[in-house]
Amino acid sequence: MASDKIINKILQNAETEASQIIADAKKTAAKEEQKINNETENRLNQLANEFKENSEELERRAKLNANLQERKDLLEIKQEVLHEAFDKAKEQMANLSDNEWFNLVTKIVLNGTDTDTEYIKVPEKDFPKYTQLNKDNMSFLDYLNLKLKEQGHMIPLKLDKNPAHFNDGLMLIGKYSDVNASFEVLIENMREYLEWDVSKILFNNE
Numbered sequence: 001m002a003s004d005k006i007i008n009k010i011l012q013n014a015e016t017e018a019s020q021i022i023a024d025a026k027k028t029a030a031k032e033e034q035k036i037n038n039e040t041e042n043r044l045n046q047l048a049n050e051f052k053e054n055s056e057e058l059e060r061r062a063k064l065n066a067n068l069q070e071r072k073d074l075l076e077i078k079q080e081v082l083h084e085a086f087d088k089a090k091e092q093m094a095n096l097s098d099n100e101w102f103n104l105v106t107k108i109v110l111n112g113t114d115t116d117t118e119y120i121k122v123p124e125k126d127f128p129k130y131t132q133l134n135k136d137n138m139s140f141l142d143y144l145n146l147k148l149k150e151q152g153h154m155i156p157l158k159l160d161k162n163p164a165h166f167n168d169g170l171m172l173i174g175k176y177s178d179v180n181a182s183f184e185v186l187i188e189n190m191r192e193y194l195e196w197d198v199s200k201i202l203f204n205n206e
Contacts, residue, residue, distance in 0.1 A: 086191050093183045094168060101129075102140065105170060109144050112172045112179040113153055121171040124163035131159070 096104065109120070122130065130141045138146075145156045164171055169182035 082191070082194060086187060089187055089190075090184075093187065105140075106144065106147065108170065108179075108181045109157065109172070110147055110151065112181065113148055113151075113157065114174070118172045118174045118179075119158040119160050121160040121162065121164040121173055122169075123167055126168075126170075127159075127163070 112118075120130075131139050133139050141157065141159055148157060160173065164182070166182040166184060169184070169186065171181060172179040
């Protein structure tokens with residue numbers, strides 16, 4: 001019957017169309033699956049790279065912290081050694097022999113006198129060292145002026161009658177500037193210079 005043919009044709013066309021729809025859907029699904037796989041792979045690679053970078057950064061920071069701690073430990077050791085050295089230096093400076101004391105003061109005076117207008121201020125306990133006469137009837141102050149004259153300084157150095165307010169050393173009082181050569185100041189100046197030099201351990205580049 002004619003109606004059967006029509007129905008069969010419709011069913012055939014529907015089946016063909018359904019097959020095409022299914023085929024297209026499979027292609028679309030395959031493309032989407034490939035896209036998802038590619039995105040997943042890319043994301044996994046990105047995460048792997050980020051993990052590697054983070055691991056390298058953590059390792060770098062760990063090494064940096066370890067090096068910094070090592071330098072801090074080294075600095076502390078250096079500072080302890082410096083403290084001990086300066087404590088011993090103070091003790092030695094306070095217990096110089098007469099000969100060592102005279103040589104040190106002579107060097108300070110000869111190197112610190114510039115304008116021929118200086119006079120020296122010293123602790124009261126040291127007055128006798130500068131004024132007492134030796135067997136040649138020459139005081140230490142006379143000796144200093146003799147050495148200064150040999151250097152071309154013609155105006156004698158005078159001793160201030162007012163004592164200095166420190167325990168050891170001297171101060172050269174000039175017209176334009178003073179030289180504080182108390183032993184304590186000399187040691188502290190050296191300490192500051194050397195401690196600054198040692199502290200640069202923390203910032204040296206390998």
